[in-house]
Amino acid sequence: MPPPNIQLDDQGHLKHFLTLEGLSRELLIKILDKTEGFLGVARQAVKKVPLCRGKTVANLFFETSTRTRTTFELAAKRLSADVLTLNIAASSTSKGETLLDTLRNLEAMHVDMFVVRHAESGAAHFIAQHVAPGVSVINAGDGRHSHPTQGMLDMFTIRRHKGDFGRLTVAIVGDILHSRVARSQLAALRTLGAGEVRIIAPRTLLPAEPESLGARVYHDLREGVRDADVVIMLRLQRERMRGAMLPSEHEYFQLFGLTEERLATAKPDAIVMHPGPINRGVEMDSQVADGPRSVILEQVSNGIAVRMAVMALCIGTQNRLSQAKAHD
Amino acid sequence: MPPPNIQLDDQGHLKHFLTLEGLSRELLIKILDKTEGFLGVARQAVKKVPLCRGKTVANLFFETSTRTRTTFELAAKRLSADVLTLNIAASSTSKGETLLDTLRNLEAMHVDMFVVRHAESGAAHFIAQHVAPGVSVINAGDGRHSHPTQGMLDMFTIRRHKGDFGRLTVAIVGDILHSRVARSQLAALRTLGAGEVRIIAPRTLLPAEPESLGARVYHDLREGVRDADVVIMLRLQRERMRGAMLPSEHEYFQLFGLTEERLATAKPDAIVMHPGPINRGVEMDSQVADGPRSVILEQVSNGIAVRMAVMALCIGTQNRLSQAKAHD
Amino acid sequence: MPPPNIQLDDQGHLKHFLTLEGLSRELLIKILDKTEGFLGVARQAVKKVPLCRGKTVANLFFETSTRTRTTFELAAKRLSADVLTLNIAASSTSKGETLLDTLRNLEAMHVDMFVVRHAESGAAHFIAQHVAPGVSVINAGDGRHSHPTQGMLDMFTIRRHKGDFGRLTVAIVGDILHSRVARSQLAALRTLGAGEVRIIAPRTLLPAEPESLGARVYHDLREGVRDADVVIMLRLQRERMRGAMLPSEHEYFQLFGLTEERLATAKPDAIVMHPGPINRGVEMDSQVADGPRSVILEQVSNGIAVRMAVMALCIGTQNRLSQAKAHD
Numbered sequence: 001m002p003p004p005n006i007q008l009d010d011q012g013h014l015k016h017f018l019t020l021e022g023l024s025r026e027l028l029i030k031i032l033d034k035t036e037g038f039l040g041v042a043r044q045a046v047k048k049v050p051l052c053r054g055k056t057v058a059n060l061f062f063e064t065s066t067r068t069r070t071t072f073e074l075a076a077k078r079l080s081a082d083v084l085t086l087n088i089a090a091s092s093t094s095k096g097e098t099l100l101d102t103l104r105n106l107e108a109m110h111v112d113m114f115v116v117r118h119a120e121s122g123a124a125h126f127i128a129q130h131v132a133p134g135v136s137v138i139n140a141g142d143g144r145h146s147h148p149t150q151g152m153l154d155m156f157t158i159r160r161h162k163g164d165f166g167r168l169t170v171a172i173v174g175d176i177l178h179s180r181v182a183r184s185q186l187a188a189l190r191t192l193g194a195g196e197v198r199i200i201a202p203r204t205l206l207p208a209e210p211e212s213l214g215a216r217v218y219h220d221l222r223e224g225v226r227d228a229d230v231v232i233m234l235r236l237q238r239e240r241m242r243g244a245m246l247p248s249e250h251e252y253f254q255l256f257g258l259t260e261e262r263l264a265t266a267k268p269d270a271i272v273m274h275p276g277p278i279n280r281g282v283e284m285d286s287q288v289a290d291g292p293r294s295v296i297l298e299q300v301s302n303g304i305a306v307r308m309a310v311m312a313l314c315i316g317t318q319n320r321l322s323q324a325k326a327h328d
Numbered sequence: 329m330p331p332p333n334i335q336l337d338d339q340g341h342l343k344h345f346l347t348l349e350g351l352s353r354e355l356l357i358k359i360l361d362k363t364e365g366f367l368g369v370a371r372q373a374v375k376k377v378p379l380c381r382g383k384t385v386a387n388l389f390f391e392t393s394t395r396t397r398t399t400f401e402l403a404a405k406r407l408s409a410d411v412l413t414l415n416i417a418a419s420s421t422s423k424g425e426t427l428l429d430t431l432r433n434l435e436a437m438h439v440d441m442f443v444v445r446h447a448e449s450g451a452a453h454f455i456a457q458h459v460a461p462g463v464s465v466i467n468a469g470d471g472r473h474s475h476p477t478q479g480m481l482d483m484f485t486i487r488r489h490k491g492d493f494g495r496l497t498v499a500i501v502g503d504i505l506h507s508r509v510a511r512s513q514l515a516a517l518r519t520l521g522a523g524e525v526r527i528i529a530p531r532t533l534l535p536a537e538p539e540s541l542g543a544r545v546y547h548d549l550r551e552g553v554r555d556a557d558v559v560i561m562l563r564l565q566r567e568r569m570r571g572a573m574l575p576s577e578h579e580y581f582q583l584f585g586l587t588e589e590r591l592a593t594a595k596p597d598a599i600v601m602h603p604g605p606i607n608r609g610v611e612m613d614s615q616v617a618d619g620p621r622s623v624i625l626e627q628v629s630n631g632i633a634v635r636m637a638v639m640a641l642c643i644g645t646q647n648r649l650s651q652a653k654a655h656d
Numbered sequence: 657m658p659p660p661n662i663q664l665d666d667q668g669h670l671k672h673f674l675t676l677e678g679l680s681r682e683l684l685i686k687i688l689d690k691t692e693g694f695l696g697v698a699r700q701a702v703k704k705v706p707l708c709r710g711k712t713v714a715n716l717f718f719e720t721s722t723r724t725r726t727t728f729e730l731a732a733k734r735l736s737a738d739v740l741t742l743n744i745a746a747s748s749t750s751k752g753e754t755l756l757d758t759l760r761n762l763e764a765m766h767v768d769m770f771v772v773r774h775a776e777s778g779a780a781h782f783i784a785q786h787v788a789p790g791v792s793v794i795n796a797g798d799g800r801h802s803h804p805t806q807g808m809l810d811m812f813t814i815r816r817h818k819g820d821f822g823r824l825t826v827a828i829v830g831d832i833l834h835s836r837v838a839r840s841q842l843a844a845l846r847t848l849g850a851g852e853v854r855i856i857a858p859r860t861l862l863p864a865e866p867e868s869l870g871a872r873v874y875h876d877l878r879e880g881v882r883d884a885d886v887v888i889m890l891r892l893q894r895e896r897m898r899g900a901m902l903p904s905e906h907e908y909f910q911l912f913g914l915t916e917e918r919l920a921t922a923k924p925d926a927i928v929m930h931p932g933p934i935n936r937g938v939e940m941d942s943q944v945a946d947g948p949r950s951v952i953l954e955q956v957s958n959g960i961a962v963r964m965a966v967m968a969l970c971i972g973t974q975n976r977l978s979q980a981k982a983h984d
Binding site: 053054055056082084086098101104105107108109110319322 | 698702703722726734932934954956960
């Protein structure tokens with residue numbers, strides 16, 4: 001028997017959302033289906049459902065990110081939850097002890113959910129392991145490890161445009177080595193049974209054994225996107241440029257930047273994705289970013305719905321667990 | 329036929345609120361009447377109406393202003409909207425491209441209204457020109473150009489105390505040259521048909537052709553406020569003092585600071601206004617600021633109601649437009 | 657006849673909550689009883705009551721404190737109030753005039769309650785003296801003077817565990833001299849008629865006439881906690897260490913740090929309290945902090961309920977006063 005997955009309760013329902021690794025195809029599809037329902041909420045005159053009324057969601061952002069924080073805040077508010085935003089300076093968390101004391105205090109205030117973003121891989125897991133029963137943890141990005149809501153919003157966007165994953169060729173382009181987004185996408189694509197997954201990157205931006213990711217490796221962009229249904233561009237962290245890993249933004253764009261001309265080898269109806277914010281002229285030019293094949297802004301819209309779905313599923317599981325406990 | 333006003337829909341209803349120039353007398357009076365209704369909300373035990381429930385209002389403050397941001401936040405919350413506050417560092421907006429990407433992302437999150445404050449004249453117009461259909465833009469102050477909600481709260485305050493604009497003499501005192509507040513007041517007073525409008529300022533703080541503002545120009549305070557019904561003092565930006573435009577705060581007060589004694593030439597029931605925050609001892613002394621003719625704090629109360637009125641009108645127009653579109 | 661207590665209306669109902677000095681035993685017990693009711697709200701699936709719906713609470717934190725601010729924000733939100741958070745730089749308040757102008761403006765925006773934290777003793781009183789009728793002020797800590805909601809949450813925690821105050825021996829350990837928490841605890845324990853109150857501290861951390869506090873003074877920890885029912889550890893402000901008042905954190909712990917061994921002289925069922933955040937290894941070791949006698953996290957939970965109770969009582973008084981006025 002495998003060790004129990006900390007993300008799930010005894011009956012396999014989602015309790016925390018930390019990583020896409022180890023989640024079943026059924027569960028991922030359940031999340032995608034649930035997201036479909038929440039997509040409609042944003043189109044209502046009153047963009048609000050009472051599912052999490054009277055719940056308290058705390059945004060614990062150890063790494064600042066206005067954009068991601070905003071999407072979680074909006075998702076929580078549209079579920080009618082109360083939202084606390086805590087900007088926690090990295091300094092105050094240098095001791096694990098202090099982090100745990102902070103958690104214990106927020107639990108004592110009856111916070112129901114922590115949305116955690118942290119520069120260190122494994123931070124959200126660590127918090128989920130130590131959190132009180134009844135409190136859910138959502139990983140909003142931890143180090144190079146995982147960004148599961150981004151992974152799921154990307155899968156949702158692909159499914160809406162392309163349907164069945166089994167027939168699809170998906171190409172992921174860019175800094176695979178440092179990207180938690182790529183790691184989550186690759187895990188989801190494996191689980192959902194994507195037909196063919198490719199990674200396209202310079203050797204310096206690939207992990208030591210890239211084949212272990214279950215993808216075919218390419219070093220040439222035109223070759224890598226040939227006949228692809230989906231082309232996912234990763235964001236290039238500009239701080240990498242200062243190191244030895246990359247020559248320059250200009251040279252990167254010459255080799256791995258997406259243009260209409262390079263995209264020509266992909267399927268005619270291929271879609272182009274990017275987790276945002278785009279570095280225009282680095283990962284792609286504006287013609288592609290704003291072109292007819294770009295679904296980048298749809299990803300943002302879908303991101304709210306997927307976060308609502310994941311939050312609602314976790315809170316729903318916790319509600320059932322606490323009711324069952326009350327009936328014991 | 330004049331070019332269509334970007335602020336209005338096809339039927340002349342308010343869709344954005346960017347400037348008072350080009351708005352009809354009827355529309356300004358409609359806003360004033362609507363404000364009258366919202367004034368009562370603040371006196372209820374439950375200071376809340378459900379008009380914007382489930383709507384998302386994003387405060388985009390490129391220029392910091394706790395006070396103005398707070399009044400818009402309160403107005404939105406009392407309309408039951410959800411409020412996002414985004415403090416956008418000036419740096420991240422040095423490229424127009426980046427600003428547009430930020431807007432596109434917020435639109436994709438189904439934000440319904442942007443409240444924009446920006447140091448550059450025309451910023452709110454630029455955003456309104458590029459915003460998606462269905463999203464309203466409210467100008468909360470752009471450069472030296474316009475501050476239309478301040479202008480309307482001032483008109484509302486004048487109407488409450490003095491009634492018909494046609495019989496009134498209104499004197500505006502201070503730094504006309506740099507003041508977006510003065511520009512909005514002058515536009516509104518022209519449209520509402522104020523009897524006589526005067527501007528009183530040192531030559532260095534007047535625009536090149538002051539007569540084009542439709543006001544009589546005075547350089548002497550006592551003369552300028554003689555028989556006035558309304559005396560509006562502008563805030564003096566202290567940074568002007570450092571330049572060559574003004575001698576010193578002390579000398580400014582000697583010439584243009586309002587005292588009870590100087591106010592004696594105005595009508596006995598004249599009211600004194602100021603957009604706040606007051607520099608006591610510079611624009612006026614405390615005896616006047618806190619005296620029986622000061623309506624400065626009423627202006628603040630009226631500011632919430634006028635912002636509620638403008639937000640409710642814009643959201644109402646967008647609701648009608650999207651319903652009409654759905655029925656097509 | 658004593659001068660009227662600014663905290664109470666004519667009929668002795670709570671209007672402001674500034675200090676525990678001068679409040680009657682009946683009123684303190686009323687707050688404790690009311691808190692009992694709010695404790696249950698946090699255990700409901702929907703942790704919200706509509707008591708303050710449509711009310712506006714402004715957090716005025718002149719001294720930063722994420723933790724305390726968060727508890728007040730949560731308490732207000734669970735009462736369904738709208739919350740404004742204003743971080744007021746100490747600089748902008750150097751002039752009393754400016755502070756009053758800020759207050760007048762917030763009152764004009766129809767704020768119903770100010771929650772004030774300030775480094776200067778008496779700041780909340782000053783604000784309550786100058787605030788408009790109908791607005792309540794809650795002291796969230798002023799200088800070395802008072803922290804009444806902390807005092808009451810401590811009393812609530814003691815009553816829940818130990819019942820009748822008359823039979824109890826309560827020991828307060830640490831920096832009595834600088835502690836507004838200790839001052840509030842001592843006032844409450846006197847009023848509630850605690851059997852015996854002791855203070856345990858080095859001479860440098862005691863006020864000039866410690867006996868005036870109505871407590872027995874000890875300089876030895878083991879002796880001081882002998883047969884105690886309740887041991888309250890105060891937080892040591894680390895900045896004191898830099899001065900001449902304390903030798904070092906290590907030496908302080910050697911003399912006044914609580915360990916299981918030193919706690920052995922207290923009653924077997926003694927409880928250990930701390931206002932948080934704990935400096936582990938300074939005021940106490942982790943074995944005590946996380947041990948079976950520690951009720952430190954319960955204090956945090958009780959803190960939300962006590963703040964809800966105090967806010968609800970003050971808003972209730974103001975509602976009654978404004979209704980009575982309306983009927984005049």
